[in-house]
Amino acid sequence: MTSDWRGSASANARNQLFFAYPSVAETDRGRENPFELSVSFFHRRKPMPTVAWFYGILIQMHYDDHVPPHFHARYAGSQAMVRISDGAIIAGDLPPTAARMVREWALARNGELQDNWRRAVVHQSLEKIAGPDDDE
Structure with missing residues (x-):
């Protein structure tokens, strides 16, 4: 089909x-x-608003999206939905290195991602979140 x-x-x-x-x-x-x-x-x-961009990885969130709380990651033609709580890919896929970097970033920025999720649910402006390349 x-x-x-x-x-x-x-x-x-x-x-x-x-x-x-x-x-x-x-x-x-x-x-x-x-x-x-x-x-x-x-x-x-x-x-989808872009909340972060690092090492060529685009991180986006929908307003008023379905649960579980998640974000969308895109890299080099690949795309995935990533659960905020643990950084696990719940749909789609990313290359292994990009998946590892997204997971580590999601765990390090968990509080900021949760805050953005709460903003998105009530249609408030989302905050930009620093990537690991901004931390160096």
């Missing part, structure tokens, strides 16, 4: 959780203009 931009069931369906914006490949199927998207498309996929 193939996947389309509407999120039909397939091996790639779990990745639909992570994309904030469509790629050209996701938008051009069956459309004369690949950059013409329906309003409902953007209601489903809301941009």
Whole structure:
């Protein structure tokens, strides 16, 4: 079964959780203009604020997201949902070194991540969180 931009069931369906914006490949199927998207498309996929950026790893959080408290990490084409409490990857994957760095950072910045989670639940502005490269 193939996947389309509407999120039909397939091996790639779990990745639909992570994309904030469509790629050209996701938008051009069956459309004369690949950059013409329906309003409902953007209601489903809301941009995620970036709370940290270190060593090329992007850390983002959704507003009013589902439990357990988590953040999204992206690196070199890989993406994962990471639980705040212990830094464990709960969906997706990252290269081993990036996964280790994200886990160590999440444990070191756990209080700040929890604070941002509480802000996100009530739609308050999220704070930027220093990465390990800012600590050096």
